[in-house]
Amino acid sequence: MEISFYDTLSAQKIEFKPREPGKVYMYVCGLTPSNYPHVGHARTAVIFDLIRRIFEKNGYRVFYYSNFTDIDDKIIQRSLDENITTVEVVKKYSEAYLEAMDQLHIKPLEKWARVTENIPEIIEMVSKLIENGYAYESEGDVYYRVKKFSTYGKLSKRSIKEMLIGARIAPGEKKEDQLDFALWKAAKPNEPSWDSPWGKGRPGWHIECSAMSLKFLGNHFDIHGGAQDLIFPHHENEIAQAEAYTGISPFSKYWIHTGWVTLNREKMSKSIGNVFLISEALKVVSPNVLRFFFIETLYSSPLEYNLDQLHQASRAFERIVISIQRLEEAIAKAESGQKNEKMLNGFKKLHDSFHQALAQNFNTPQGIAVLMNAIRELNKLLDTGNQSLEDLQSIKAYFSDWFDTLGLVNVAETELSKEEWDLSSEMKVIASKHQIELSENQSVADMIQAFIQKRDEYRQNKQYFESDEIRNDLYALKIQLEDKKDGTEYRIIP
RNA sequence: GGCGACAUAGCCAAGUGGUAAGGCAAGGGUCUGCAAAAUCCUCAUGCGUCGGUUCGAAUCCGACUGUCGCCUCCA
Numbered sequence: 001m002e003i004s005f006y007d008t009l010s011a012q013k014i015e016f017k018p019r020e021p022g023k024v025y026m027y028v029c030g031l032t033p034s035n036y037p038h039v040g041h042a043r044t045a046v047i048f049d050l051i052r053r054i055f056e057k058n059g060y061r062v063f064y065y066s067n068f069t070d071i072d073d074k075i076i077q078r079s080l081d082e083n084i085t086t087v088e089v090v091k092k093y094s095e096a097y098l099e100a101m102d103q104l105h106i107k108p109l110e111k112w113a114r115v116t117e118n119i120p121e122i123i124e125m126v127s128k129l130i131e132n133g134y135a136y137e138s139e140g141d142v143y144y145r146v147k148k149f150s151t152y153g154k155l156s157k158r159s160i161k162e163m164l165i166g167a168r169i170a171p172g173e174k175k176e177d178q179l180d181f182a183l184w185k186a187a188k189p190n191e192p193s194w195d196s197p198w199g200k201g202r203p204g205w206h207i208e209c210s211a212m213s214l215k216f217l218g219n220h221f222d223i224h225g226g227a228q229d230l231i232f233p234h235h236e237n238e239i240a241q242a243e244a245y246t247g248i249s250p251f252s253k254y255w256i257h258t259g260w261v262t263l264n265r266e267k268m269s270k271s272i273g274n275v276f277l278i279s280e281a282l283k284v285v286s287p288n289v290l291r292f293f294f295i296e297t298l299y300s301s302p303l304e305y306n307l308d309q310l311h312q313a314s315r316a317f318e319r320i321v322i323s324i325q326r327l328e329e330a331i332a333k334a335e336s337g338q339k340n341e342k343m344l345n346g347f348k349k350l351h352d353s354f355h356q357a358l359a360q361n362f363n364t365p366q367g368i369a370v371l372m373n374a375i376r377e378l379n380k381l382l383d384t385g386n387q388s389l390e391d392l393q394s395i396k397a398y399f400s401d402w403f404d405t406l407g408l409v410n411v412a413e414t415e416l417s418k419e420e421w422d423l424s425s426e427m428k429v430i431a432s433k434h435q436i437e438l439s440e441n442q443s444v445a446d447m448i449q450a451f452i453q454k455r456d457e458y459r460q461n462k463q464y465f466e467s468d469e470i471r472n473d474l475y476a477l478k479i480q481l482e483d484k485k486d487g488t489e490y491r492i493i494p
Numbered sequence: 495g496g497c498g499a500c501a502u503a504g505c506c507a508a509g510u511g512g513u514a515a516g517g518c519a520a521g522g523g524u525c526u527g528c529a530a531a532a533u534c535c536u537c538a539u540g541c542g543u544c545g546g547u548u549c550g551a552a553u554c555c556g557a558c559u560g561u562c563g564c565c566u567c568c569a
Contacts, residue, residue: 029569269569271567297508365507369516372517481529483531
């Protein structure tokens with residue numbers, strides 16, 4: 001299937017053409033691990049994971065690289081604040097980030113490139129830029145000569161002239177020009193540093209991504225990504241560095257930028273301080289729901305984060321979960337039989353629409369609309385009953401494929417985790433209230449069955465006050481009883 | 495000050511020239527002892543405002559209003 005998306009560099013929707021057939025080389029800017037990751041980081045990570053999955057579903061092998069900028073002013077500042085080494089700062093926060101990636105079902109990357117492991121490549125690049133006149137040394141610092149790079153501004157759509165007019169940048173004493181930016185910074189006392197032709201120092205921001213993406217992906221790779229706030233100056237500078245270094249344009253063929261997460265309509269940002277951590281969000285909703293919340297909106301639009309929106313996503317996702325649970329139950333009971341070609345054909349069409357939607361600028365909202373329509377069809381089908389095992393399994397395969405594409409895992413999981421099952425003590429309290437005998441080593445599932453049995457007795461005797469009381473008590477423990485034709489079932493409220 | 499993005503129902507949100515997807519919330523019917531779930535029905539002659547182009551515009555053009563962002567660190 002042809003995949004197209006909005007490319008920041010050409011400022012239009014383009015059809016993706018890989019550098020090598022069947023392969024996608026993608027570099028997405030990671031972060032500077034100087035703090036715990038917030039919901040904005042999660043969104044960007046989920047979106048690029050999704051993009052990767054979409055390419056994979058379309059038969060591409062994706063080489064996905066990202067980075068930790070593990071030496072930088074902020075890391076140094078943090079190490080002073082916390083009175084630990086810069087290495088410890090990086091370890092602490094990069095591990096927290098990687099753990100969050102794992103929780104959010106981000107598929108493993110090809111590599112997390114680190115600045116401190118690629119210093120020789122960076123020095124080589126800076127040296128070459130000085131040689132060919134794109135950079136100059138000044139008192140131990142090295143700066144990029146922006147005016148020398150004639151196409152500077154092509155990504156962010158601004159001109160050098162405009163920037164000089166609107167600039168608020170104070171001219172640095174060591175710079176030739178106020179637009180120039182640092183490639184190498186001379187070390188101050190007690191700062192981590194590396195030897196270089198310009199004395200002890202460390203790389204500036206920007207240079208590491210040019211050096212590492214060229215090193216690991218080669219020149220003219222397919223996709224360079226990141227959030228919108230990286231367009232300028234970070235990505236603009238990366239282009240200037242890389243293209244001046246290689247002499248070949250474009251450095252990356254396509255550029256994809258994600259919208260940011262807002263809080264009260266303002267950008268969630270460390271500097272403003274209006275930040276919700278991923279860990280905080282995951283206390284409120286499951287990773288599946290958080291992912292679902294992100295992909296309900298197109299990746300490039302701003303996304304307002306609040307509990308009400310999270311709740312809406314949660315409700316919608318719950319509908320999906322319930323239907324898939326019903327499907328699993330139906331499969332368990334179904335018998336082999338005739339194929340309903342017409343019905344399966346309907347699902348095949350939904351399948352095509354789903355992938356078509358995602359291939360069009362990764363349009364997940366439209367994909368979810370298709371998914372919801374499929375859920376409605378599934379519910380109707382399950383209401384009529386007696387579907388053959390083969391049919392139900394075919395339908396399940398479609399849903400599994402869609403969930404896999406969206407990175408939603410174990411959607412039909414009904415078993416409670418160990419922590420959630422730590423309900424037995426509370427359940428015993430309710431049990432004694434209703435004169436139900438529970439034994440010590442009974443599973444919670446068995447306990448619930450005991451409640452259901454007792455409630456059935458009440459209902460038989462039309463003691464509805466008592467039966468409703470049991471239902472309400474269990475509901476308070478997030479166990480919801482549902483009376484169906486062939487008996488009472490329960491489900492756990494997510 | 496310079497540049498840019500966005501504005502779709504009570505809320506969220508797709509839709510870039512052919513007559514408004516989907517979700518949440520709400521109301522009604524079926525089912526149920528009652529619920530819940532499910533299902534069916536209802537819910538924008540309308541897409542910030544005013545003009546223009548067109549046989550036809552939420553979609554293109556212009557002006558205006560509003561919100562946000564970038565120009566300094568940011569996912």
